[in-house]
């Protein structure tokens with residue numbers, strides 16, 4: 479069977495410049511894994527990296543025309559808007575090239591499959607959840623797709639759907655196919671585990687895998703299997719920086735810690751550096767020291783809040799003390815972490831924001847614009863599949879987007895929090911605009927740019943703090959926005975010597 483897998487182009491959204499959760503980082507390897515599994519099963523595969531290679535729809539149509547696939551698989555990523563242009567392309571490709579079956583996969587189809595199948599009749603099936611086993615069975619027997627596990631499709635009576643079977647031993651998967659374009663900035667994305675042992679209200683990692691019984695929520699590859707893939711990449715390319723896309727690098731408990739130590743010992747013997755993502759409660763001195771010794775350079779820690787009550791509301795199962803200990807351990811080991819932080823969540827109070835602000839200040843997380851512009855802005859993104867989405871829906875508080883059931887928001891419980899969230903969104907979008915054009919200068923350490931960033935950071939932090947001290951100021955949000963953005967523009971255009 480000839481199967482073309484498409485990573486479609488994704489359009490940036492001006493208003494959602496730093497909302498990165500329209501799919502998970504781990505999904506970037508999905509098509510590569512499918513391609514590897516299909517090849518292993520004896521099929522003929524073309525992987526079109528329309529996103530990483532910036533292909534337009536004409537170039538994609540040319541690839542389809544040249545390859546003549548019998549099955550078209552599309553990793554469908556939500557673009558913060560209706561994907562109607564992509565649906566039109568899929569319809570045209572199917573008709574023009576007589577493609578027998580079009581299937582879509584990823585987080586968006588998993589949670590919005592009914593809407594997608596309704597909006598785009600050219601799509602025959604949507605794959606729900608983990609999909610390596612589903613895709614291979616579909617390629618083996620596309621005519622009888624209605625009998626397969628893991629697909630949603632139309633029936634004469636409506637729809638049928640089931641979640642895909644999980645791969646119980648991840649070491650049995652072949653290594654993903656990677657094209658030259660899938661090394662962004664020379665970085666190699668790699669995954670060492672799937673799922674997570676926690677279940678935060680805002681997260682849809684575990685719901686993506688369905689309610690499969692018999693499989694633990696967190697599944698890890700063996701350190702040896704991960705190293706074999708790294709060794710292969712070292713042998714075949716010049717790339718030496720690896721980023722683990724695992725939502726949770728550490729497995730649970732003592733066994734999780736032992737696995738990390740073993741992996742660190744093996745990584746240390748390779749000439750590489752790497753980055754990971756982790757929960758605060760897993761950061762301890764022993765594993766951190768071992769990972770740093772092995773080449774750890776970057777870590778994203780999901781702190782989420784500086785207030786206990788909020789961590790409980792988010793079902794984070796961590797404490798403020800654990801957050802602070804994690805920061806201290808990482809810094810003592812020479813790592814300045816990136817942090818995940820949700821300043822605004824649906825039930826935030828002004829007091830929550832004040833406690834968060836104090837937490838960020840005393841932990842030096844408001845010292846640099848690159849961090850402040852995120853942590854003072856981030857609001858909880860409410861996507862289908864998450865517990866928050868379901869709970870707000872049940873409470874009648876969910877405002878589903880006009881674009882898709884996949885995305886929603888809610889009215890904040892407290893109007894002043896809503897006003898501050900709206901102000902920070904506009905203010906930080908304005909800053910992101912400037913940073914987009916000056917980011918490379920900042921990264922290169924250009925003194926004038928660093929000075930400007932420092933001045934803007936001071937302005938941003940001060941504005942936030944002033945409003946928390948005098949919430950009545952929010953009645954003049956428009957004036958504040960105009961005043962602060964004007965000051966930012968002035969700072970950005972000042973001559974080097976005067977800023």
Ligand code: SF4
Pocket residue numbers: 673674675676677678681682683725726757780
């Ligand atoms: S700890 Fe991270 S990956 Fe795990 S459920 Fe929470 S947000 Fe998701």
